[in-house]
Amino acid sequence: MIGEWRDSSTAKKILKAIFKEVRNIDGVVKFMDVCGTHEDTITRYGLRAMLPQNVQILAGPGCPVCITPVEDIVAMMEIAKVAKNIVITTFGDMYRIPTPKGSFADFKAGGRDVRIVYSIYDAYKMALKEKDKMVVHFSPGFETTTAPTAGILEEVSSQDIKNFKIYSVHRLTPPAVEFLLAQGTEIDGLITPGHVSAIIGVRGWEYLTENYGIPQVVSGFEPLDVLLSVYMLLKMYKNGEKEVKNEYTRVVKYKGNESAQRSIEKFFEVRDAKWRALGVIERSGLFLRKEYEEYEIRTYYPVEVPELPDLERGCRCGEVLRGLILPTECPLFGRVCTPRNPVGPCMVSYEGTCQIFYKYGSLYR
Numbered sequence: 066m067i068g069e070w071r072d073s074s075t076a077k078k079i080l081k082a083i084f085k086e087v088r089n090i091d092g093v094v095k096f097m098d099v100c101g102t103h104e105d106t107i108t109r110y111g112l113r114a115m116l117p118q119n120v121q122i123l124a125g126p127g128c129p130v131c132i133t134p135v136e137d138i139v140a141m142m143e144i145a146k147v148a149k150n151i152v153i154t155t156f157g158d159m160y161r162i163p164t165p166k167g168s169f170a171d172f173k174a175g176g177r178d179v180r181i182v183y184s185i186y187d188a189y190k191m192a193l194k195e196k197d198k199m200v201v202h203f204s205p206g207f208e209t210t211t212a213p214t215a216g217i218l219e220e221v222s223s224q225d226i227k228n229f230k231i232y233s234v235h236r237l238t239p240p241a242v243e244f245l246l247a248q249g250t251e252i253d254g255l256i257t258p259g260h261v262s263a264i265i266g267v268r269g270w271e272y273l274t275e276n277y278g279i280p281q282v283v284s285g286f287e288p289l290d291v292l293l294s295v296y297m298l299l300k301m302y303k304n305g306e307k308e309v310k311n312e313y314t315r316v317v318k319y320k321g322n323e324s325a326q327r328s329i330e331k332f333f334e335v336r337d338a339k340w341r342a343l344g345v346i347e348r349s350g351l352f353l354r355k356e357y358e359e360y361e362i363r364t365y366y367p368v369e370v371p372e373l374p375d376l377e378r379g380c381r382c383g384e385v386l387r388g389l390i391l392p393t394e395c396p397l398f399g400r401v402c403t404p405r406n407p408v409g410p411c412m413v414s415y416e417g418t419c420q421i422f423y424k425y426g427s428l429y430r
C-alpha cells in the first residue's frame with residue numbers, strides 16, 4: 066500500500082505535469098510546509114531538487130518541541146526541585162532541548178527523576194504502577210498530540226487518579242500560520258499538515274484561505290502525496306483559485322475527528338501563548354479549563370520564571386521557523402551545530418528543520 070505512494074514511475078509523471086504547469090509562470094512560486102513530517106519527506110526524498118527552479122518549498126514552524134518556550138521547560142524543572150517524589154516524563158527530543166538553564170537531560174544528570182516516554186499513555190501507566198510518585202507529563206505537541214492527552218485526561222478524571230498531572234505546552238497550528246501571514250510572509254500556497262487535519266478537518270483551515278486568500282492542499286506524507294499536493298497548489302495558483310483542497314482523502318475528512326475535537330474542547334481552552342523564537346501568538350495555546358485545573362501541575366506550584374533568551378547567540382532558529390532561511394544559511398550549521406552538539410532546538414528535534422537537513426544533507430537544494 067505504502068509502496069504505491071513511493072512509485073518512481075508515477076513520481077516522474079507527476080513531475081512532468083508540474084514542469085508543464087510552471088511553463089507559463091513568471092517569477093518564483095513559494096509554497097510552505099508547516100509540519101516536520103512533511104519536511105522530512107521533502108528533504109529525505111530530495112523533492113526540492115526535483116522541482117523546477119522557480120518552485121520553492123519553504124519550511125515553516127512545524128516542530129512543536131522546537132517552539133516550546135524555554136521558560137516552561139525551566140518552570141517544570143523548578144517545580145521538580147520543590148515537589149516531593151516527582152517524576153517528569155517527556156518525549157526523547159524534548160528531553161534534550163537546550164535552555165539557558167540546561168536541558169531535562171542535564172537535570173537528570175544532576176540526580177532528578179526524568180524519564181523518556183513514547184506517548185502520554187506510557188506516563189499514565191507509570192502513574193498507575195508507581196502510586197507513591199507524582200508523575201508529571203511535560204506535554205508538548207500540536208493538535209495531533211493534544212487528542213491523546215485529552216483521551217488520557219478522560220481516563221484520569223473518570224478513575225479519580227491523584228498522582229498523574231500534566232504540564233500543558235500544547236499549541237495550535239493554524240494560528241501560527243496566520244501569524245506568519247499577518248506579518249507579511251510571502252507564500253503562494255500552503256502544504257497543509259495531514260495529521261493535524263485528521264483532527265481538525267479540512268474546515269479547520271478554511272478561515273486562512275478566506276481571510277488571506279491563500280490556496281491550501283491538505284497533504285499526506287509519502288513522496289507522491291507531497292508531489293501531488295505541489296501540483297494541485299500550482300494549478301490553483303495558476304487559475305487564481307483560493308480553496309482548501311484535500312489530497313489526503315484516505316485519512317482526512319472535511320469535518321475531521323469530531324469526537325477528538327469534543328474531547329479536546331472539554332478539557333482545554335484556547336489562550337494567547339508564547340512560541341519559542343517567534344513570540345506570543347494570539348489564541349494559539351491550549352490550557353486546561355478551570356474545572357480541570359486539578360490535572361495541571363502549575364495549579365499546585367505556580368512558579369514564575371523570568372523571561373530568558375530564546376536562543377544561543379548566533380542561532381538562527383527563529384528565521385528557520387519563519388521560513389525566511391534554510392538551515393544551510395546559518396553559519397553554525399554542520400560546523401558548530403550538529404545533532405550531537407546542538408546549539409538550537411531546531412537541531413535537536415527529529416521534526417526540527419536543521420536536524421532533518423543535517424540527516425539528509427546531500428539531498429536538499
Ligand code: SF4
Binds near residue numbers: 398
Ligand atoms: S543550525 Fe543550529 S544554530 Fe543554526 S539555526 Fe539551526 S539550530 Fe540554530
